Amino acid sequence: MNSLPNDxxxxxxxxxxxRGETAEFExxxxxxxxALRGWLAAHVPMGVDADEIAQRSFVAAFSRLQEFEIxxxxxxxxxTIARYQLMTEKTRLRRxxxxxxxxxxxxxxxxxxxxCSESPEVWTTKLExxxxxxxxxxxxxxxxxxxxxxxxxxxxxxxxxxxxxxxAVKKQLWKIRGKLQxxxxxRLATEGGAS
Amino acid sequence: MNHQDRFAELWTDYLEGxxxxxxxxxxxELLSADDCYVQRAADLLQTHRLLGLVMADSLPQQDxxxxxxxxxxxxxxxxxxxxxxxxxSVNPDASGLPRKKGRRERSAISPTAWLVAALxxxxxxxxxxxPMGPTPVAIDDSRPxxxxxxxxxxxxxxxAHAKFFGELSPxxxxxxAPRREYVLMSGLxxxxxPTGASAIxxxxxxxxxxxxxxxxxxxxxxxxxxxxxAEGFHIETPVTRVxxxxxxxxxxxxxxxxxxxxxxxxxxxxxxxxxxxxxxxADDTAERLVDGEAKRFLGAGAFATxxxxxxASVYRSELPDRVVSYETILGPEGGAEHLTSVTVQRGGKxxxxxxxxxxxxxxxxxxxxxTRPFLCGGETLPSPRHxxxxxxxxxxGVINPDGSVEPLTTDPIMxxxxxxxxxxxxxDQPIVNGPGADVIIFDLQTFGNPPDGDAFHVSPLxxxxxxxxxxxxxxxxxxxxxxxxxxxxxxxxxxxENASSLAELNSLKILPQQxxxxxxxxxxxxDLTDLxxxxxxxxxxxxxxxxxxxxxxxxxxxIAGLPEEE
Numbered sequence: 001m002n003s004l005p006n007d008x009x010x011x012x013x014x015x016x017x018x019r020g021e022t023a024e025f026e027x028x029x030x031x032x033x034x035a036l037r038g039w040l041a042a043h044v045p046m047g048v049d050a051d052e053i054a055q056r057s058f059v060a061a062f063s064r065l066q067e068f069e070i071x072x073x074x075x076x077x078x079x080t081i082a083r084y085q086l087m088t089e090k091t092r093l094r095r096x097x098x099x100x101x102x103x104x105x106x107x108x109x110x111x112x113x114x115x116c117s118e119s120p121e122v123w124t125t126k127l128e129x130x131x132x133x134x135x136x137x138x139x140x141x142x143x144x145x146x147x148x149x150x151x152x153x154x155x156x157x158x159x160x161x162x163x164x165x166x167x168a169v170k171k172q173l174w175k176i177r178g179k180l181q182x183x184x185x186x187r188l189a190t191e192g193g194a195s
Numbered sequence: 196m197n198h199q200d201r202f203a204e205l206w207t208d209y210l211e212g213x214x215x216x217x218x219x220x221x222x223x224e225l226l227s228a229d230d231c232y233v234q235r236a237a238d239l240l241q242t243h244r245l246l247g248l249v250m251a252d253s254l255p256q257q258d259x260x261x262x263x264x265x266x267x268x269x270x271x272x273x274x275x276x277x278x279x280x281x282x283x284s285v286n287p288d289a290s291g292l293p294r295k296k297g298r299r300e301r302s303a304i305s306p307t308a309w310l311v312a313a314l315x316x317x318x319x320x321x322x323x324x325x326p327m328g329p330t331p332v333a334i335d336d337s338r339p340x341x342x343x344x345x346x347x348x349x350x351x352x353x354x355a356h357a358k359f360f361g362e363l364s365p366x367x368x369x370x371x372a373p374r375r376e377y378v379l380m381s382g383l384x385x386x387x388x389p390t391g392a393s394a395i396x397x398x399x400x401x402x403x404x405x406x407x408x409x410x411x412x413x414x415x416x417x418x419x420x421x422x423x424x425a426e427g428f429h430i431e432t433p434v435t436r437v438x439x440x441x442x443x444x445x446x447x448x449x450x451x452x453x454x455x456x457x458x459x460x461x462x463x464x465x466x467x468x469x470x471x472x473x474x475x476x477a478d479d480t481a482e483r484l485v486d487g488e489a490k491r492f493l494g495a496g497a498f499a500t501x502x503x504x505x506x507a508s509v510y511r512s513e514l515p516d517r518v519v520s521y522e523t524i525l526g527p528e529g530g531a532e533h534l535t536s537v538t539v540q541r542g543g544k545x546x547x548x549x550x551x552x553x554x555x556x557x558x559x560x561x562x563x564x565x566t567r568p569f570l571c572g573g574e575t576l577p578s579p580r581h582x583x584x585x586x587x588x589x590x591x592g593v594i595n596p597d598g599s600v601e602p603l604t605t606d607p608i609m610x611x612x613x614x615x616x617x618x619x620x621x622x623d624q625p626i627v628n629g630p631g632a633d634v635i636i637f638d639l640q641t642f643g644n645p646p647d648g649d650a651f652h653v654s655p656l657x658x659x660x661x662x663x664x665x666x667x668x669x670x671x672x673x674x675x676x677x678x679x680x681x682x683x684x685x686x687x688x689x690x691x692e693n694a695s696s697l698a699e700l701n702s703l704k705i706l707p708q709q710x711x712x713x714x715x716x717x718x719x720x721x722d723l724t725d726l727x728x729x730x731x732x733x734x735x736x737x738x739x740x741x742x743x744x745x746x747x748x749x750x751x752x753x754i755a756g757l758p759e760e761e
Contacts (some may be wrong), residue, residue, distance in 0.1 A: 009551050025268065029261045034252075037260070042241040046209075050244070055264045056524055060535070063522065088551050105209075105219070107226045110238040123245075130245050149250035155211060165248045170207045181242045 007031065010074050017065060025062055032075060033058075036082055039123040043086060043116050045109060053089055057082035079120045086116070126184055133183035141176055148173060198225065210243050267525060312730065331548045331758060346458055347389045349373070349404045355514040356382035358398065360677060367520070367678035376403045379415065383514050392421040392428035392439065392548035395511045405431055416447040418511040434494025436466040441486070445510045455503055457489040459510045465490070467498040514630030516540045517672040518718040519678070523589065526683025531716060534587045534753060536638070539720055541760070542630030550587045553635075554626060558584050559736065560609040560619035561697045563597040569700055570594065571639065571752065572686040575708075579701045580688075584620075584754060589637055590685035591715045592752030593618060593700070598741030602652035602664030607738045612695065616742035618751075619656060625733040626756035632720025634737065637753040638670065639682070641714045646674035648717045649749040650742035655726055655734070662727040666742055670719040679715045686710065716752070 013027035036057060040050040060081050061068075068077055090113075134142065147161065149155045159166045200311065206224045208214040214222065226232050262523070357364040360378035365371065373627045379398035387393045389407050396402060400415020411431040421428040421439035429438040433452035441461010448454050456465055464481040482500065484490060489505040492498065519538040524745060526532030538547045558581040563569065570576060571581045572591030582590035597616030607615035626633050638648055648670030654660045672679040686707040694700040723734060740747045 023265075024270070026261060026265060029264055030257075033257060033260055037252075038245065038248060041244040044244070044402065046240075052250070052261060052524075055260070055267055056535070058264045059269075059524070060268050063536075084551075101492075105223055105226055105236070107223075107233050108236050108240065111233050113242070115237065115241075125250060126350075127245060130242070130249050134249065145246065145250060149246045152251075172202070173211075174203050174207045177239050177242050177246070180246070181238050184242070 007074070011070060013076065014065065014068070014070055017062075018070070028061075028074070029058055032078055034127070035075070035120070035124040036078065038127040039079065039120040040082060040086065042123055042126070043112055045090065045094060053082065057085045060085060082120075083116065098099075111152050116157070122188075125188070129184045129187045130180060132187070133180050135174070136183065137180070141172075141179075144169070144172055144176055197596065201225070202235070202488055203473045206239060209310065210240065240306055243397045269522065277720065331546045331552050331760070349389065349407065349408075350387050352385050352387040352393070353514050353519070354382065354384040354519050354676075356669060356671070356673070357384045358382055363675055364677060371404050373404050373406070376401065383511070385514060388425070388428065390425040390428060392419065392423075392425040393431070394419050395514065397511065408760075412446060412448050414448050414450060414452075416445065416509070418445045418509075419443065420512070431468065434468060434498065435492045436468055437462045438466065438481075440464055440483070443510060443512075445483075447509070453491055453493050454529075455489065455491045456484060457507070457509055458486050459503060459507055460482040460486050462486070465492060467492075467494070469494070469498065480707055485652040486717055513543050514540065516542065516720070516722070518632065518635055518720045519545055520672075521637075521678070521680070521716070521718060523680055523716075526590070530683030530713075531680035532588055532590055534589055537635060537718070539632050539635065539757065541632060545759070547659055548757060550755075552758055554758060555585050555623045556620040556736075556754040557623065558593055558618060558697065558740075559621045560607075560614070560617075561593065561594075561700045562595065562614045562616050562618075562695050563693055564616050564692070564695070566690055566693040567595040567688045567748070568689045569596075569694050569703065571710075571750070572688070574686050574707050576688065576705075580705075581697060581700055584751065587753065589680075589752050590639070590682050590714075592639070592750060592751070594639065594687075594750035595748040596739060596741055596751075598652065598743045599746070600743045602666055602742075603654040603738065603740070604658070604664070606658050607654065607656065614696070615738070615740075617652075617738055619738045620734060620754055621736035622734075622756045624756075625735050626723065626724035628728045628732045628734070628761055629757070630730075631722055632757065633723045634721040634756050636667075636719055636721065636739075636751055638717045638719070639750040640674055640679075641712050641716045642674065642715045643712075644674075644747045645745065648673055648719065649747050650744050651749040652725065652740045652742055654730075654738040654740070656736045656738055665721070665725040667719050667721070668742070670717045672716075672718040674715055674717065679717050682716050684710055684715045685714075723740075 010028055010031050013024045014023040017028070033054065037050060037054045040053050040057075044050045044053060057078065061078050068074065090109075134145065137145065144158065144162070147158045148162070153161075155166050155169050159169045162169065164172070201221075202225050205218055205225065208218055209222060226236065237615060246411075297666065329419040335441060344567045350370055351365050353367055354364055358380040359365075364384070364504040371377070379396055379400045379402070381398040383395060383397050384391055386404070388410075391651060392408065394410050395418045396412075400417065401582045402417070403411050408425070408427060409431055413433060417430065419428065419430060419439060420443050422442060426439055429436050430446045432446065432448045432454040435454045437446050437454075437456055437458070439461070440463055441458070443460040444456060444458045444463045446454060446456055456463060462483055462485045464483050466481050482490070489503045489504055491501050491503045493501070498654050517540055519540055519667045521537040522535045523531035524533040524535055534548050534550045536549045537553070540543055540546075561569075561581070570580055570592075571594050572588065576583060581593055584593045596618040599616065603615070607617065607619065609615065609619055640646075640648060647668065650666060650668045652664045652666050654664040686709055688705040688707050690697075691704050691706070694703055721737075723732070724730065728734060739749070739751065
């Protein structure tokens, strides 16, 4: 019998959901959405919407709440469901015969699968570190990140805005991602963020 | 250019979606050559994905995510709650909890807290990662059967093929309005009362809820179960009041108001309603029937009784086995799309099957004699196209198969031009004939099509003595079932020529056309016993033909076998 402590607010919300106040599930959603979306974002194959799997996981958790033992770790239970949802999606993709040929180097998929077995908690930490690393990025580099990931501007337009060629923009993005990756790794190493 | 630089180029192109086929091949080679590239690629891919989340994420967007997810939670929360409440013993402390509070603001969690959680998680995972994945789950389908009742309203708790006059069937879980007349034209429904008594009504029946512990039945048959604590529950007919004094009885009211009562278990007291109305000493007029007794009560001017044979078989203890409901993930335009689970009553027990626990079916033969659209799904289709039948989408499939007015009586021919029109499926693993439905079929249907679903024949791939075809003429979930979901939009793929083989189905030129009308996902369960298979017998596949009974053809979009119950 699992009797590990849980977030008391989540436990209370879950009890209310079970008593019929289903709107209280929002408390649970808000508590876990970022952690779950972060973990899924880092593990879903290319071309798959992490938020869709996250939503599917929450819906599955809600639908199967009667199976959850109040007082045990809801987060661990939710991530387990998400893991199964991710496996389901991968199975679905495998059924689409030419998916891997078009989108996914298989060795990369295997490496992502292997990383799925790592603790999901570290991904919340990585998200936090990434935010901090972004802040430490100089404005001249950060604008590329904003254009590419926030405003989702095409590479050609980024090139025009920055007065560079498209290959130069690609190279810049490669460098920025590498720099952020190193920053996250460094923080994990020095601040003991890794599990 | 060295390998490092080339990898950087290729990988950036891959992340930007600009890598062509040759580039992908080159990338494959680099990754295969050195595991360091794989690690680097995975690191950068994950950073890339997290950047997408961090940069695009804002409080409004987080809020939108929460809202969208809340909107996807099962609609029928009453049913959900009653299911949960019937299975969960409420924590004694819970009753002391304060009423609903304001929303809690999202709070950041320190890395230290996560570290502690991570350590705990290692231990937790050992427990939590026990098998709990896509396994079928038995559901208490809200019938009380002697358990405590938590609701204080009279509700419709299940229905099978129910049709109401002038209105759609109320959704399962909905409250039946007091004193409102309901006319059940056909099918069955089960009504649950706050005391725990339940009544199964068979159409045609005219009834209304007369109080929290009584049902007025003007015409039709109902089977009553009043467990301990529900004594006194009664059925009012035009001539009698049948009061429960035990547990199970049935009441049948004829068109001339004659009322037949059969007591299956316990006892029931029957009163003349006219005398009850005239006298306060109603007990004086009661006639008690005990288990194994039956009587007919006539009220044409004078209350009279006559003995009738006792027939235990008229009592219905449960609704028939059937597909009860299904759950889906919504498509981008809001309609149902991907099947996530299906709930089937088998052997009287409601079981929810996650889609991954179902046994997929592969199309192995297809032959049509007339040119029609044979595929539906997205604007583009996978290769081979017939894989659309295998996926969990309710808008993709191999549709409009050919058929025969007369069902097969001999083995279908599955080769050459003399092949049998229709389609054959083979399951990924053999299906075992268990109680109730063994195979489920989902069908696309719109309001211009037969509301009960398109009729089709199901036949064995290999006939032997005792085996026969079975014709489905009415689905478990029809156009009139609230449980049949509205589907998201999809494309129908028109063929320029007739597809007379599986190869042609996969290769002939097709033209996609967006559907503009609303479709629903109907469902039906096939019991292999209806084809003559013995209990426990194994089958590997089936042959499906449209029944050619009208101008409409069956549109299978999902076919799967149900796993054997453990």
